Amino acid sequence: MLILSHTSHLPSETTLTKFFFPPTQRLQAPPSTSGNDQGACYCVGQARSSNRRCSIRSPGLGRMLTRCAMNGGEGPHSYARNSSYQKGVVDVAKPIIEEEISRKLDLKHLSSTFRIADFGCSTGHNSCAAIQIITEAIRRRFEIEGLISQLPDFYVYFNDKVTNDFNTLFNSLPRERLYGAAGVPGSFYGRLLPKAALNFAYSSCSLNWLSEVPKAVLDTTSPAWNRGKIHYVGARREVCEEYANQFAKDIESFLDFRAEELVPGGLMALLVPTVPASCDPNSAYAMTTAPYLLGSCFMDMAKTGRFSEAKVDSFNIPVYFPIPQEFKAIIERNGKYTIERIEVLDNPGKHNLTGPKDHAAHFRSVSEGMLIDHFGSEIIEELFDRYTKKLEASPLFSDPDCDKSIIMFVLLQRKLESYCSAS
């Protein structure tokens, strides 16, 4: 039912007019089990087998995208210089995170170190801003309660895929800061941190990125083969279902592994770009438009003989935008957390993208790596020239208020083990 309600909200091809892409995650096979009876096992892909040895599953041909992190460095096409949209999400969540920390954080059972992790930190500029908000809110809470002398040390784990530019991340860390910092490479759909050591988990604009492209959409023998398209938007129902199922499976893994890493009672703040359940066909959703328009550019280029249509068929973008109810249902089904707060937010960051060129630069900064891996670097300039022209052809890309996509804020609390087992 969830899948049906999701697919029904997809905008038709004619209403797809804007785009948005959050930070990527390394596209690897998800863990084969989510239980923890065999102890932690870590590897590049975070897959887990039955004998505590890790192995990466052999990916289906074309499914594995090897370089899907945000653009590194600080150059004109970098994520660092083209992520003001995502910065808006950090900004709009600030008062909510501050309020929840002031209300929900349990000061009584803290150890000498308070551990925080950002899952999907990219090159760090927005991540550092979020960590500053979290640590400052905790510090203020201790201050208000007259417990400042008991303020624990902060230690922050910055996670992103192995292919993320951690060098730029580390160089973007504030020179003056109150926390120790570590970079953690690997897919957040696997185990990343020590057991029951994490006090506060955070992730913004990252969980939309699937662990892999659903196998069936690239399988020419499957009813879900997504011929002539690179995304589920505007595609057949079977394709949409494959994406929705992959998303549900991935989020389940994410919740399971974070449940292993969080201390009982630990908090998790998630910010996830979503689309409203009640779809207004006259509205535009930036985030769902992006892959659609990109796909049409690819097909245009294939028609000119730049590459084959089969080349396009073998590429799909592993990103999914749920409706809020769908995401909430996955959390409830998982059962390891209590939902402390759910809020739907408008992203002020959309006003930072003032025209088609901003939109194109933004999109390029989050997708270029995976596009080069599949199509080669020689097509990039032409692709984004075409893409920019498509954006310019629509009046919607000059008016940020037309973007009706939403951000879902969820605050979860890790249940205590006993309660969790009983649930």
Added chain:
Amino acid sequence: MLILSHTSHLPSETTLTKFFFPPTQRLQAPPSTSGNDQGACYCVGQARSSNRRCSIRSPGLGRMLTRCAMNGGEGPHSYARNSSYQKGVVDVAKPIIEEEISRKLDLKHLSSTFRIADFGCSTGHNSCAAIQIITEAIRRRFEIEGLISQLPDFYVYFNDKVTNDFNTLFNSLPRERLYGAAGVPGSFYGRLLPKAALNFAYSSCSLNWLSEVPKAVLDTTSPAWNRGKIHYVGARREVCEEYANQFAKDIESFLDFRAEELVPGGLMALLVPTVPASCDPNSAYAMTTAPYLLGSCFMDMAKTGRFSEAKVDSFNIPVYFPIPQEFKAIIERNGKYTIERIEVLDNPGKHNLTGPKDHAAHFRSVSEGMLIDHFGSEIIEELFDRYTKKLEASPLFSDPDCDKSIIMFVLLQRKLESYCSAS
């Protein structure tokens, strides 16, 4: 007295014929205090001030070298492809580390996660080999004792300076491994890890790198001004004393901060290139020859007008090679550890450098960053051409057995807090 005994062992200019350089550390001001009464404070330089806010001390002009990590990547000049000398240190220490873990590791008081850190990991190839030795030795110990079902999860912190190439490090992590991994950017002369969480600390060929060039050797008004040289080898006594004092101060900081991070009873294995106390003037010490010969190349180039002699005077290499007794005395003075084992080792890795070109490539991979920062990239090719010729002019660089430098292995155990305070 220590300083005197150290300076007396320095080889004269005529016996300086080989070189060796271990991994660099970010050259930052050391922490202003080593006590932990003000809680942990982390920043790029790991300096600590009195109000829990971090600040980087303003460096003296010319003292701060901004890019002193090993050469990144995996290209022909990379550390990854030119560190077989250092790999020899890992190899020769293997049976000793295995033996000590089998004898000294306390299995009774371990938590569910066993945390290991390598301080000065560089781009990871040698570091991963060392971590493999350590984790496998621990696993075998549990197996032998019939406790394999209680084997904890391993979590490894790979530390090096902010300017280290962590991207290459993360990509060099084994795809199949039994440990979680995090990269920790920052000087190991500051606080890097959560308090009392580390079970096993390791550092190989790294502690020779000072936190900064001693101020006085660059001060034209000081009796220790090191005019016309770039290192203490062959320099005046005052210069040698400044280097020795800086080394003692840095190691004291290293031991203090690791004492905060280690669990009581935690082990620390250190491998430090040293020179013998009894200096044989007919012997050659590769590690001390390197900066000497480099300095003579710089002075030759200054004489040709390539740059000024003042440019050479304002550059010194922040590396120091103690005698074993000197290093031991610093540990004993620190008082936070018991010395469980000390051993002097010959490095089989010297046989991997079979001629002058190998030596030059090795030296370039560890020094190029700091040389470019001070002199500019345009001098590098000429510099190493000259350097290689100097190496070729000496028969010593074709016979690894002539290198009489030694590696000091030290196994330390963190004292229990009560015992530590009483000592």
